[in-house]
Amino acid sequence: MLSRMTLEQFAEALAAPTPTPGGGSASAQAGAMAASLVQMMCGLTAGREKYRAHDEAVRTIRAKAEGLRKDLLALVDRDAQAYDEVVRALRLPKGTDAEKRARSEALERATLFAIEAPLAIADACAALMGMACELSDKGNVNAVSDVGVAALLAYAGLRGAVMNVRVNLKGVTDDTRAARLRERVRRLEVDSEKLREEALTAIYVRTNGR
């Protein structure tokens, strides 16, 4: 399991000239770190007199971030496993017409499954970007740069995951489904740019104002 590797081992595994683990797993790990930093900020804010007005909001975010951290760590592994299925399907024989048909069906199934993981990564990262933005305003000023890093990592995880969805979309022959997925990731990207700007501006203002 990749999530049980050390940072050094994981970096080594990513660097190897094999399709997995690749950008999908790295995007999930970026998202998991973003979730951790959101949680850290909440822990440094909740229960403090100075931030009492935001206590309930902060505790709600902390619980959500903890769940997303676990989901994203699981996705580090799931993304690699799902893509391994695509590679296996690509290696199926294609000598006869029956083999070709079976291969292309297996490939389509594997591809749709392989799209699920980066979509889940992108959704989780989008949620984390929203939380980071909220905390850049409501959280402990001493940790505002940490939540800035969270926003940046969630942004990288989201855009990276979307790249992986797009690449896999080439293998989807159902045009309606492909169009729907394309529209969904396009919207995630548009939102992510807005949230990135918002978080970076809020953090710049708050770190320079203290």
Add this chain to the structure above:
Amino acid sequence: MLSRMTLEQFAEALAAPTPTPGGGSASAQAGAMAASLVQMMCGLTAGREKYRAHDEAVRTIRAKAEGLRKDLLALVDRDAQAYDEVVRALRLPKGTDAEKRARSEALERATLFAIEAPLAIADACAALMGMACELSDKGNVNAVSDVGVAALLAYAGLRGAVMNVRVNLKGVTDDTRAARLRERVRRLEVDSEKLREEALTAIYVRTNGR
């Protein structure tokens, strides 16, 4: 050592409500993953007939990325250690004038040391963004999304590290030095936006064109 922790343990340590490890270490880890993905792309490109024209350039990038991966993993630890020194200095007694002076000198020394780590992270990530851009054009088309993730992670690492430099700059009383550092990170940020746009555009074009 943080780099000997598993991904799960590292996420847990980041999430804890303590100042370290924080955004600086997470930025370094994002950079290390970027270096790994650059190296992966080089490994999937070097020695292939189709990309022979770029073979030498790709091998040069691979060697550099391997060095940066090791540097950035070391910086995951070094950033946390350096910031721990700042926290220690902050806790020094400040009862008498002599104590106040000693504390503020210790704090300035620790702060300057604490700025070194994120600066090194930012420089390494800037170099990796350049490599990712070059590879998005010259590298194996099948791994172009991986190098896109590398560009995004290096961008997040750079901007995250710069936030940490900025926060620490408040503790630098030498105005000339502070101004020089501020200008240096401002330029890194400006360049990073250009490289991010460039990489994302190149990757979008290349993944849609195949």
